Amino acid sequence: xxxxxxxxxxxxxxxxxxxxxxxxxxxxxxxxxxxxxxxxxxxxxxxxxxxxxxxxxxxxxxxxxx
Amino acid sequence: xxxxxxxxxxxxxxxxxxxxxxxxxxxxxxxxxxxxxxxxxxxxxxxxxxxxxxxxxxxxxxxxxxxxxxxxxxxxxxxxxxxxxxxxxxxxxxxxxxxxxxxxxxxxxxxxxxxxxxxxxxxxxxxxxxxxxxxxxxxxxxxxxxxxxxxxxxxxxxxxxxxxxxxxxxxxxxxxxxxxxxxxxxxxxxxxxxxxxxxxxxxxxxxxxxxxxxxxxxxxxxxxxxxxxxxxxxxxxxxxxxxxxxxxxxxxxxxxxxxxxxxxx
Numbered sequence: 001x002x003x004x005x006x007x008x009x010x011x012x013x014x015x016x017x018x019x020x021x022x023x024x025x026x027x028x029x030x031x032x033x034x035x036x037x038x039x040x041x042x043x044x045x046x047x048x049x050x051x052x053x054x055x056x057x058x059x060x061x062x063x064x065x066x
Numbered sequence: 067x068x069x070x071x072x073x074x075x076x077x078x079x080x081x082x083x084x085x086x087x088x089x090x091x092x093x094x095x096x097x098x099x100x101x102x103x104x105x106x107x108x109x110x111x112x113x114x115x116x117x118x119x120x121x122x123x124x125x126x127x128x129x130x131x132x133x134x135x136x137x138x139x140x141x142x143x144x145x146x147x148x149x150x151x152x153x154x155x156x157x158x159x160x161x162x163x164x165x166x167x168x169x170x171x172x173x174x175x176x177x178x179x180x181x182x183x184x185x186x187x188x189x190x191x192x193x194x195x196x197x198x199x200x201x202x203x204x205x206x207x208x209x210x211x212x213x214x215x216x217x218x219x220x221x222x223x224x225x226x227x228x229x230x231x232x233x234x235x236x237x238x239x240x241x242x243x244x245x246x247x248x249x250x251x252x253x254x255x256x257x258x259x260x261x262x263x264x265x266x267x268x269x270x271x272x273x274x275x276x277x278x279x280x281x282x283x284x285x286x287x288x289x290x291x292x293x294x295x296x297x298x299x300x301x302x303x304x305x306x307x308x309x310x311x312x313x314x315x316x317x318x319x320x321x322x323x324x325x326x327x328x329x330x331x
Binding site: 028030031033034035040042043057061062063064065066 | 157158159160168195228243244246247248249251252253255256259260269270271272273276287293295297298299300301307312
């Protein structure tokens with residue numbers, strides 16, 4: 001099935017969670033803000049959010065330094 | 067017309083600096099005309115810009131107001147003077163953002179940090195040797211009041227969390243995310259997008275090292291919500307945080323805060 005992530009179409013396995021999707025991009029989920037279909041996802045929902053076909057995902061990733 | 071300490075007065079023939087001292091600045095002992103120091107007997111010409119100074123004196127609140135208003139125009143000054151900005155993290159970004167906002171006379175700053183000044187901070191953070199070991203909130207407040215003693219500063223000493231951010235910064239016009247830790251950067255953005263929809267927000271990500279100046283960008287991600295940086299330059303071994311590039315990002319943040327306040331989104 002397909003979702004859109006930051007404007008790009010991605011093929012994913014059914015059952016993929018937000019947290020596993022972020023980890024597959026080699027990112028630490030704690031450093032990523034996620035919006036799914038226009039809603040900001042709470043951090044404690046990252047493990048339980050399972051994608052549906054056609055979800056539109058926006059990820060904002062942060063790196064350290066200030 | 068002659069401009070004296072940002073006030074305009076009518077020009078008269080054969081007028082000298084000495085003629086202005088009693089009315090414009092009693093006790094003045096340093097005189098600048100058109101950018102150069104002069105003697106008090108210097109004859110003035112129509113259109114000259116004069117600055118009469120009493121050395122070591124702190125300008126009054128009214129003097130500071132009129133200086134800032136003359137520099138920034140009354141409309142801009144009025145907005146800046148009434149604004150409240152929160153700054154989360156008082157390191158290389160936060161000290162520089164706060165410094166820029168204090169200099170333009172921003173009404174109220176809420177400064178939050180849990181840390182103390184360490185020697186390794188001095189390569190980019192606006193503290194001084196004499197402040198090593200001080201709480202950052204206390205040290206920065208002290209420094210900012212040297213720049214403008216008339217701004218209101220609230221210090222919040224302690225660790226912020228995703229839950230506490232909307233409480234601590236309730237009522238701010240704009241919130242600046244100046245954390246070092248990327249986990250807190252993400253938590254802060256999530257807190258604001260979820261619980262503080264009406265405020266401006268300016269965060270930062272990707273500013274370590276000495277990479278290209280122009281790769282530091284201001285990116286709009288929502289209405290009045292911006293992230294500044296190159297997005298990828300993380301701080302790490304061999305890729306440290308340094309004053310020049312952190313300063314570029316910090317001044318992007320400060321200018322974006324000003325633009326949000328002035329409705330230039």
